[in-house]
Amino acid sequence: MIVFITVALVMLLSCTVVPVCGSIWFATRAARSGRRRGLHVLRGLVVAAGGVVVLALVAWNTRIDEHYDDFGSLMTTLAGIAGGALLVVGIGPCTPWLLGVLGRRAVRLPPVFRTAARRMAGRPAAVAATVAATALAATVMIIQSAVDAQGRATYEPEARMGTPVERGYESGTGWRVVIAAAVLVAFACALAMIRTVRPARVLDRVSGGLRMLLTCRAAFGAACGTVIGTAVGCVIGLLLAWPMTAPIDWEPPPRAPFETPWALLAALAFGLPVLAAAVTVLAPLVLRVAGRDRGR
Incomplete structure (x- = not known):
């Protein structure tokens, strides 16, 4: 069981590089497509729906508590991971459209929030x-909870040489490393959204000034990514x-x-935007770099 989970976790990490890069590439391409953006959105929705269908079929085929052979269980899990990758890739082309909709809906907000949106x-x-x-982090959080629950339920104490005290079931540390890395990447990407503040006339129209604009941009941009990513991760996880908990005995x-x-999922979805906004307010280096961009 441990070997199976380790192999599945390694494959999960391996399969995240392609969907992440694909999602970014498709999002950038859709943003530059102009009038053809609707076609990209439609294709993205079809790909995302296909991923959900694959995930649902995999979950349905492993719902019964019976013996699953090692190879078949591994292949089924990999099919589910591929379905999750399709879902993430399909969200990419929809991102520019969603940001545009949110920007148009922000007309009634105060100027600083409207400009940031x-x-x-x-x-x-x-x-x-x-x-x-964020989707990767949320997925691993849920899978870790499921695997740990199954591990505690099926754990059998074993005597250890020289250690009369049995510690009981211990969760693996690899899950936490993956979650921490994914959260760090999500946070770095959220901070990257505030890198450019180009037109000086935009800043002149914003009553809150540069600090407020950057704070709102960091919070809004991070929330767009973390809320959607957490929802996607919940579906996948x-x-x-x-x-991931299919028995092989x-x-x-x-x-x-x-x-x-x-x-934890709520903290991931809403805590990162708050943290990004706080870093933007408290980090003078970010403000100095933005100030130099403004003076150009």
């Missing part, structure tokens, strides 16, 4: 990267939890229920 339409690559990284015990880490 409209300017985000020009940063689809950073938002798409934030979505993909909850459906992948079935094949000949006499498998009942599958253990697990608690979805909603608190």
Whole structure:
């Protein structure tokens, strides 16, 4: 079981590079397509829907608590991971359209918020990267919870040489490394959205000034990526939890229920935007760089 989970985790990490890069590339291409943007959005929705269908089929085929052979279970899990990758890639072309809709809906907001929302339409690559990284973090959070619950339910104490005290089931540390790396990438992409502040006349129209504009841009851009990414990750994680906990023993015990880490997922979706805004306010280096861009 441990070998199977390790191989599946390695494949999950390997399969994240292509969908992340693909999502960024398709988002950038859709943003530059002009009148053909609707076609890119349609294609993205079709790809995303196909990924959801694959995930649903994989979850359905592994729902029964019975013996699954090692190779077949691994291939089923890889099919589910591929479905999750399709979902992430399909979201990419939809990102510029969604940012445009949010920018148009912000007409009734105060000027500083309206300017920040409209300017985000020009940063689809950073938002798409934030979505993909956040989706990975949310997916691994849910899978870790499911695998740990199954591991605790099926754990059998074993005597250890020289150690009379049995510690009990211990969760692997690899999950936390993956989550931390994905969160760090998502946070870096969120901060990248505030890098450029080009026209000085835009700053003159904003009553809150440069600091407020950058803060709103960081919070709004990060929220666009983290909220969507968390939702996508929940879909992938909850459906992948079935094949990731599929028993490979000949006499498998009942599958253990697990608690979805909603608190951690909420912190991921809403905590990163707050943190990005706080860093923008407190980091003088960011403001000095933006000030030099303004003076050009």
